[in-house]
Amino acid sequence: MTLRRRGEKATISIQEHMAIDVCPGPIRPIKQISDYFPRFPRGLPPDAELRAAAPPDAPARPAAASAGRRSPSDGARDDDEDVDQLFGAYGASPGPSPGPSPARPPAKPPEDEPDADGYESDDCTALGTLDFSLLYDQENNALHCTISKAKGLKPMDHNGLADPYVKLHLLPGASKANKLRTKTLRNTLNPTWNETLTYYGITDEDMIRKTLRISVCDEDKFRHNEFIGETRVPLKKLKANHTKTFSICLEKQLPVDKTEDKSLEERGRILISLKYSSQKQGLLVGIVRCAHLAAMDANGYSDPYVKTYLKPDVDKKSKHKTAVKKKTLNPEFNEEFCYEIKHGDLAKKTLEVTVWDYDIGKSNDFIGGVVLGINAKGERLKHWFDCLKNKDKRIERWHTLTNELPGAVLSD
Incomplete structure (x- = not known):
């Protein structure tokens, strides 16, 4: 209690009054406002106390060199510890004597959840x-x-x-x-x-x-x-x-080799059927379709049609032509032409097939061609002889167009 002078009325300070009402027994100092501001408490630094209370396998926190280097979260954590000590000291909870609160395990970050439409940020599925x-x-x-x-x-x-x-x-x-x-x-x-x-x-x-x-x-x-x-x-x-x-x-875009030369194959492909008809005493040449033709027009397409010749052609009557297919690189013709000829004479003949791009007001552009006959090689020669050996049987083969056709007139 506060000592009083002679003649003065006995008084009790507000601190003593609060100590008696709140916590009978030994008088402890009341927390000051300054205690609630972030600062080092007396004794060991808070990091040392936290390290002492943390489990052995917990990662150590680097000690702060000065109060100015602490993050706002560190200051907030010290404030919480002071408040816990205050309520523990003055009977707000019947627990043991106040001390530094044990280090809390770091909160796990929330797992990434896919969006409503299924988009994920994982490397494998980032693009879908x-x-x-x-x-x-x-x-x-x-x-x-x-x-x-x-x-x-x-x-x-x-x-x-x-x-x-x-x-x-x-x-x-x-x-x-x-x-x-x-x-x-x-x-x-x-x-x-x-x-x-x-x-x-x-x-x-x-x-x-x-x-x-x-x-x-x-x-x-x-x-x-x-x-x-x-x-x-x-x-x-x-x-x-x-x-x-x-x-x-899906992966990110990979570079395409720009140095690759445009091979002859890029002129396109043509599907041809051959059949020697005993009934008609002639060779039936079918122009079925083309695929992957080279684009000859500015719009990125062609207007293709096909011409066929059976050579040698003394009378120049063996020329046949399909209809023109507009704006396509994969035309379907399904047209058939008949050349009246004896079966025995076919071994001396050559069939020339050419593909053209039709242009209005100027000469037509040559796209590509193929030659079947006794002077051909590979699949072209095989196709011709398969036709000769199998009368009345239609034989279809795909052939690669070339940009040069020996003996052909490259104009229309």
Whole structure:
């Protein structure tokens, strides 16, 4: 109690009054306002006390060199400890004597959750996944590509969605005819196409050395379409006449070899049927279709048609011509021409087939050609002799167009 002088009225200080009312017994000092501001308490630094209270395997915290170097979170933690000591000292809780609170384990960061449309930030799925299947039909020389669906595509538009489509490209090859695409699906990151795209005129040689590039893009009406992701499949991984299913993560765009020369093969392919008819006493030449033709017009397409000659042609009556197919690099003709000739004379003949691009007001452009007959080689020679050996049987073969045709007049 406070000592009083003689003649003064006995008084008790407010501190003594609060100590008696709140905590009877030994009088402890009342917390001052300054105690609630961040500062080092007396004794060991708080880091040392926390290290002493922390489990042995807890990582050590570097001690602060000065109060100015502490982060705001450190200051807030010291304030909480002082408040805990205050309430413990004055009977707010019946627990043991106050002391430094044990170090709390660091809070685990919340796990990344995919967005409503399935977009994830993981490296493998940052661009999305694509499901598709491939089938090489060896008998019909066709490669069927079924694009099933994509999931978790990267958002490309301001609304957090995309307008995706899939584009196919056979490599090597710069021709526009080597590229196919699906329809565009609007405002989705999880599109389902279930669409089959087919390359015709694919040979066993193509399956060994070519690669299929599959790209997913976002269509934009007011600017260039945007690339999302791609994958590449070497065709040699496929087994003839067996469907192979893929489910892959899209990758960033890979560079395409710009130095590859435009091979003669890029003039295109043509499917020709041959049959010697005993009934008509003549050779039936069928022009079925072309594929992957070279683009000759400024719009990236051609207006192709096909001409056939059976040489030598003394009377110059062996020329036949198909109809013109507008704005296409993969035309279907399905036209057949008959040359009246004895079967025995075919061994001395040569069939020349040329493909042209029709132009109005100027000369037509030569796209490519092929020669079948006794002077041909490889598949062209084999096709001719198979026809001679199998009367009344239609035999179809795909042939690669060349940009030079010996003995042909390269104008129309």
